[in-house]
Amino acid sequence: MEPGFWRARWSEGRIGFHEGRPNAHLQRHLDVLAGVRRVFVPLCGKAEDLAFLAAAGHEVVGVELVEDAVRAFFAEHGLEPSVSRDGPFARYAHGNLALLAGDVFEATPERLGTFDGWYDRAALIALPPPLRTFYVPHLRTLLSPGATGLLVTVEYDQAQREGPPFSVEEDEVRSRFSGMDVQLLDDVPADRFGDLPSREKCFALRVGQGATP
Ligand SMILES: C[S@@+](CC[C@H](N)C(=O)[O-])C[C@H]1O[C@@H](n2cnc3c(N)ncnc32)[C@H](O)[C@@H]1O
Known part of the structure; x- marks a missing residue:
């Protein structure tokens, strides 16, 4: 998305993505970042x-x-x-x-x-596919060996709705973060888009000790 898209969202108060409380997956899996x-x-x-x-x-x-x-x-x-x-x-x-x-x-x-941890809720899924291709390698440059991440994604039929948020399938997560240990922690129905079924997934991602992120 162009920067102007997000600036308009904020200036017009169209920030439905803002939960106003700590994310449920983060609360449940904070221990991953211990x-x-x-x-x-x-x-x-x-x-x-x-x-x-x-x-x-x-x-x-x-x-x-x-x-x-x-x-x-x-x-x-x-x-x-x-x-x-x-x-x-x-x-x-x-x-x-x-x-x-x-x-x-x-x-x-x-x-x-560099960071030994990261938390991504509504960041990867805020970006269209071409930007995701730049974003993940860029993120990886900021991580240290052994780094641990928590990632929250949403999946739905992209043909039925335009992003953001974009549907990012589990296979895409595993391929973009290849070389990391990717563990699915949560897979729950999300009820994000009215009648359009959607699921939220939460992943723990780990860079191996001594491995290049
Ligand atoms: C979907 S919102 C999610 C915000 C937050 N993670 C949350 O869970 O409430 C995406 C945010 O990314 C910001 N954003 C978009 N492109 C960005 C960029 N290139 N660099 C930094 N922030 C960006 C937007 O302004 C927006 O606040």
């Missing part, structure tokens, strides 16, 4: 998941295109972040949580360091 020090949260919006992960003791770094969403996160939590410039990003930080306003494709290991 022992992870730094969690990367791409396309983070103003998700409650950010606060939930930070409260669990992780150092959390989110990247969100729309700066108003980042500001809204801190305002809604009654937090006054420090604000600084970090290359192409505006960096909003408080305690163990930093949100970078800017394009995830500008997030490099040189700028952000």
Whole structure:
């Protein structure tokens, strides 16, 4: 999607993707990230998941295109972040949580360091197939050997509805993250699109120790 698409969604308040509470899969499977020090949260919006992960003791770094969403996160939590410039990003930080306003494709290991964990809810599925082809290899450059991720996807008949969110089938997850250990944790009916059947899946992804992400 063009940046303008997301900017319009935020400025017009069309943010049906925002759950307003920690995601159910994340709550159920937080233990997957046990022992992870730094969690990367791409396309983070103003998700409650950010606060939930930070409260669990992780150092959390989110990247969100729309700066108003980042500001809204801190305002809604009654937090006054420090604000600084970090290359192409505006960096909003408080305690163990930093949100970078800017394009995830500008997030490099040189700028952000590497992460031993990541959490993706509504990031991979927010991107059309050609962008997913760039996104996953890009994400992988930010991971350290042994990194662990939690990924939430949705599956439905793409012929019946345009994304986002896009349907990302389990086979696609396994192929895009090939070389990682991919474990299906949840597979539940989602009731996301009225009469159109859909399922949500949650995966644990693990880069082997000593393996290249
Ligand atoms: C479907 S929303 C999901 C937000 C969040 N993960 C959640 O669960 O509420 C996708 C978010 O990605 C942001 N986004 C889209 N393209 C982006 C990009 N290239 N870099 C950073 N953020 C992006 C959008 O502004 C939007 O807030």
